[in-house]
Amino acid sequence: xxxLLRMFSSSKWLPCLELDQASYxxxxxxxxxxxxxxxxxxxxxxxxxxxxxxxxKLITALALSMTKAQxxxxxxxxxxxxxxxxxxxxxxxxxxxxxxxxxDHRDLSAINLNKLGLVGDEILMHLREELRFKRVTKAEVIGxxxxxxxxxxxxxxxxxxxxxxxxxxxxxx
Amino acid sequence: xxxxxxxxxxxxxxxAIADTLTHSDSFFKxxxxxxxxxxxxSYSSKDRFLASVDEPSPDLWGNSLTSQKTLLSFRSNTSFKxxxxxxxxxxxxxxxIVAIANNQIFVEGEYNSLESHLETLKHQFPDYFxxxxxxxxxxxxxxxxxxxxxxxxxxxxxxxxxxRSGDMxxxxxxxxxxxxxxxxxxxxxxxxxxxxxxxxxxxxxxxNVPFLEKYRLSIIEYLQSIK
Numbered sequence: 001x002x003x004l005l006r007m008f009s010s011s012k013w014l015p016c017l018e019l020d021q022a023s024y025x026x027x028x029x030x031x032x033x034x035x036x037x038x039x040x041x042x043x044x045x046x047x048x049x050x051x052x053x054x055x056x057k058l059i060t061a062l063a064l065s066m067t068k069a070q071x072x073x074x075x076x077x078x079x080x081x082x083x084x085x086x087x088x089x090x091x092x093x094x095x096x097x098x099x100x101x102x103x104d105h106r107d108l109s110a111i112n113l114n115k116l117g118l119v120g121d122e123i124l125m126h127l128r129e130e131l132r133f134k135r136v137t138k139a140e141v142i143g144x145x146x147x148x149x150x151x152x153x154x155x156x157x158x159x160x161x162x163x164x165x166x167x168x169x170x171x172x173x
Numbered sequence: 174x175x176x177x178x179x180x181x182x183x184x185x186x187x188x189a190i191a192d193t194l195t196h197s198d199s200f201f202k203x204x205x206x207x208x209x210x211x212x213x214x215s216y217s218s219k220d221r222f223l224a225s226v227d228e229p230s231p232d233l234w235g236n237s238l239t240s241q242k243t244l245l246s247f248r249s250n251t252s253f254k255x256x257x258x259x260x261x262x263x264x265x266x267x268x269x270i271v272a273i274a275n276n277q278i279f280v281e282g283e284y285n286s287l288e289s290h291l292e293t294l295k296h297q298f299p300d301y302f303x304x305x306x307x308x309x310x311x312x313x314x315x316x317x318x319x320x321x322x323x324x325x326x327x328x329x330x331x332x333x334x335x336x337r338s339g340d341m342x343x344x345x346x347x348x349x350x351x352x353x354x355x356x357x358x359x360x361x362x363x364x365x366x367x368x369x370x371x372x373x374x375x376x377x378x379x380x381n382v383p384f385l386e387k388y389r390l391s392i393i394e395y396l397q398s399i400k
Binding site for chain 2: 010
């Protein structure tokens with residue numbers, strides 16, 4: 001069984017739980033399912049266990065793309081549900097600092113307004129049914145990053161926000 | 174009415190001193206004899222208020238007011254103007270923060286300008302900072318979307334910048350009924366990594382959304398584990 005891991009914002013979607021698609025709040029769509037070149041970024045995985053090593057690596061990649069260490073939500077979407085909605089899943093090399101997972105990157109391609117709503121449907125289904133989503137805390141994220149630091153990437157590879165966080169954590173220990 | 178405004182806008186601490194120094198007996202008698210307190214207060218001018226102190230007379234406890242008069246004289250030369258200026262600055266700077274809450278959307282992992290703005294204000298107006306944040310709170314509390322958005326951004330601000338003023342802001346927001354606001358409060362306390370904040374979270378009403386309640390409890394545990 002395969003899944004598509006995506007970062008999302010549960011707090012932005014919570015007000016939409018009881019709404020039909022046409023009434024989804026714009027902040028949820030524009031703040032959470034933000035596209036680039038009409039694509040949405042996801043990561044392929046074969047495990048639905050957020051604690052699996054592979055999924056932790058994917059979460060680390062997402063965390064490192066952030067401007068600083070922060071809490072965020074992730075969801076494991078079902079690829080079959082996505083393709084059944086007419087959304088194409090295209091392999092595209094990831095740009096993560098973790099080279100070993102970059103081949104797992106996928107794009108949900110040719111996203112338009114209608115397809116954004118369909119992706120929103122999927123995310124809300126997971127929230128409603130409390131299915132395959134996780135809030136990754138800041139402490140967890142920092143732990144994941146430290147596990148790969150000096151192994152898969154160096155301090156100098158990190159952005160300014162992460163360098164500051166790593167320095168702060170090292171000073172504590 | 175201008176004079177009434179003066180009294181209403183005075184620092185409560187100063188007002189309390191003034192109330193005592195103007196030998197409250199006569200002040201209250203005037204007020205009570207009037208059918209309209211507001212009208213009475215409107216001609217209880219600053220000058221009369223200060224002049225009354227020039228007459229050496231005992232305060233409520235029968236002590237001489239001489240030394241207190243000196244204190245008030247100093248205050249009359251500076252504080253009335255300062256209070257007005259302080260309010261102007263506070264309002265203006267609070268508006269600049271509210272504008273960020275209204276014009277920028279918080280997205281996890283993306284840059285927002287709140288941290289640099291608060292850092293600048295803290296540096297420029299260290300004595301006003303707490304009042305500025307309080308004014309922001311009063312402006313945003315009735316707008317749950319903007320408040321939740323602001324709290325999201327606040328979670329990206331270093332605790333060293335906001336300190337105790339931030340504690341009050343975040344804790345006061347948890348009384349809000351909006352679930353996004355309350356979720357954002359937990360996020361703020363988590364991000365600030367202050368062990369003492371575990372107590373705030375423990376005193377807060379549990380979420381009725383299971384994953385959020387699990388999150389709140391995990392953050393309490395995490396904060397308690399920080400040495």
